[in-house]
Amino acid sequence: MNGWTEGYVGGIDYIRAFYRDWSPALLSFALTLRGWRPPTALRDGAFTLAELGCGHGLTSAVLAGANPRARFEAMDFNPSHIAGARRLAAEGGLANAAFLEESFAEHARRDGPPLDAVALHGVWSWVSAENRAILVEVLRRRLAPGGVVFVSYNALPGTLAHMPLRRLLVEQCAAGTGPLPDRIERAVEFAARLAALGGGWFAGADGVTERIESLRHKSPNYIAHEYLNGDWTAFYHADVARELAAAKLEFAGAAVPMEQLDDLTLSPAAQAMAAEAADPAVAETLRDVLTNRSFRRDLFVKGGERLTPAERSLLLRATRFALLVPPDDLPEVASTPLGRLPFPRAVHGPLGEALGAGPRRLGELLALPALAAQGEAAVVRALVLLTSLGFAAPLPEEDGLAERQAQADRFNGAVLERHRSGDTPGHLASPLLGSGVALSRIEGLFLLAARLAEDPADLAWRHLSADGIALGRDGRRFESAEESIAELASRHAAFTARRQPLLARLGVR
Ligand SMILES: C[S@@+](CC[C@H](N)C(=O)[O-])C[C@H]1O[C@@H](n2cnc3c(N)ncnc32)[C@H](O)[C@@H]1O
Structure with a gap:
């Protein structure tokens, strides 16, 4: 293991993914729904947002591409994550995003502007108690009054059912030989063979066999970062709320608006019982007990102001x-x-x-x-x-749209160029949303062709065939280039009819 990883899994990068959960307009909406005044800076677009443990930094980069007035500070101690994020930021002309290669402890010693929002995604359950205390200290020192924190974690009691699975994977990977991705694959297959025997824990625990089956389709990069860290702690919500209270943070509500609707998951009797708890953190924990939740995405506020019903x-x-x-x-x-x-x-x-x-x-x-x-x-x-x-x-507000469009056009231009090789964040920046929009490689090549006024099917085929990607239809693989190009032309017609007008409305072009 490398010395700098502090027990975090080393030698394998995290997956490349964009998460819309802490897009500024979504944060504001989720807070308003729960009766909190969203930070003014989030609403006027001139906010500072930090992502601690940013992985490849794709979410921060895409959000920076869509929010030029905002400042993004994204940090991670994995140098290959930060090297890639900096290359994307440079190519995309992101003057408003800093990608910092440092540990949480190093970051805690850094000064910087007050933060209006902080994202802690895929971090809280996967780092040590010591590092969580450091993160709390960063929040205590840097989060602006009224600021908001997005935090995701493995939740109890739902995660209880999956604890033996993590143990199995850790032990199998440790005992195996060869490159880590191969050991992970073999460990998952071993777990699947055990599950197929049935009985015991597999018979008693909900959804475990399904989870093992789903792991067979996940990348080893995801499995390594989810299960193989030295630290892997599931939390009762009440305990997370208590740890974060040291940074003067108060639970504000579920980040996913739908998860704020109790009646979707709880019977009227269950809602009434949860409501009996005087402490909101206990009430939330009771809801998790009643629904057996295994993963939470929470918002916390520091000095949040309550809105009146009229406001x-x-x-x-x-x-x-x-x-x-x-x-x-x-x-x-x-x-x-x-x-x-x-x-x-x-x-x-x-x-x-x-x-x-x-x-x-x-x-x-x-x-x-x-x-x-x-x-x-x-x-x-x-x-x-x-x-x-x-x-x-x-x-977000309409004000600043022209500025957002100019920055998104520049950033998206660089990302679309990357669709030639397939090395893309999988998302473009939407100035209308102030967030990202998913885009497949072929869709990206079509948009690139439109920018360059080239034939879309020809351009797409040139790059796909260079990577050995074959096209087909109804289970039949095309043998000739002509057939593949004709297929791409027909996909382009469908793209132009339905998808491109929608992307254009979102300012993605
Ligand atoms: C599961 S990934 C999540 C990445 C990103 N937030 C996302 O959601 O895509 C957790 C990240 O935290 C980073 N990390 C873990 N411990 C850290 C530490 N002590 N200091 C800095 N970064 C750390 C890892 O390198 C990893 O990239």
Whole structure:
């Protein structure tokens, strides 16, 4: 093991991923819903956001590409993560993002501007108690009054069921030989063979066999960083709340708006029992017990100000929303981690139609007779579901859009160039959302061709074939280049008809 890793898994990079959970407009929406005044800086776009333990820094980079007035400070002690993040920032012209190669302890000694928001994703459960104390100290010293922290962690009691799995993987990997990815693969197969025997723990624990099966499709990079760290601690929410209280932080609510809706997961009797707890941290922990939650994404605020119901309603009504899919792609029933949720036509029909025409403030939506008839609570609930499930998003203020567009165009240009080789964050910056939008390699090559006024199918095929990527249809692999190019031309026609207009509305071009 390398000396600098402090028990964190070394020798294998984390996966490259973008997470929209701490996009500024989403943070503001989640806080407002729970009756907290969101930091003014988050709303006017001139905020400072730190991501501690940023991995490859893709989320910070894409957010920086979409929020030029904001400043991003992203740090990680893994030099290969930071080297890649700096290269992306340089190519994308990100003057507003600093990627720092340092440990939490080194970072805690650094001075810097007050932070309006901090993201701790994939960190809290995977580092030592000593490092958590250092992180608390960073928050105590640097988070601005009114600032918000996003923190994710493995939660109890749901994670209890998975503890023996982690142990199995750790022991098997330690006993194995050869490169770590191969040892991980063999360890997962071993766990799958054990699970196939059934009985014992496998019979008694919920969802374990399914989790092992899902690990067979995950990259060794993910499995290493989830399961193989020296520290791996699952928390009761109440304990996280108590540790963070040392930085004057108070629990503000679930970061995923939908998770704030108790009635989606709890019966009326269960809601009433959770509400009996006088301490909000205990109430939240009871909810986890009643739902057997295994992962949490929480928001905490430092000196958060409470909104009156009238102020909350005003702020919500002033919030703009945009659809992230064509309106006719909105489902009638959505499959969610919480089960199947119906989208009642009476609300979702007129809502989809109105947002299909362009972004609207909640106030404007409520002025439409069909939605006014449903009432504010029903429309807000529909927006909570749509935004949580990625069908819609809350937007930052219109002010500054031209500046955001200019920066996003420059950043996206660099990212699109990377689609030639496939080395991309998988997301482009959307100036409308102030956040990222997912894009496949082929879609990126189509957009690149449009920028360069080249034939899209030819350009895409040139780069895909150079990487040995074969295309096919209905299970048949195309033998000739002509067939592949024809297939790409047909995919491009579909892209131009449905996806490109949507991307253009989001300012992604
Ligand atoms: C699971 S990754 C999460 C990355 C990123 N936040 C994301 O969500 O994609 C955790 C990251 O924390 C970093 N890390 C762990 N311990 C650290 C420490 N003591 N100091 C600095 N970075 C650390 C690791 O290198 C790793 O990149």
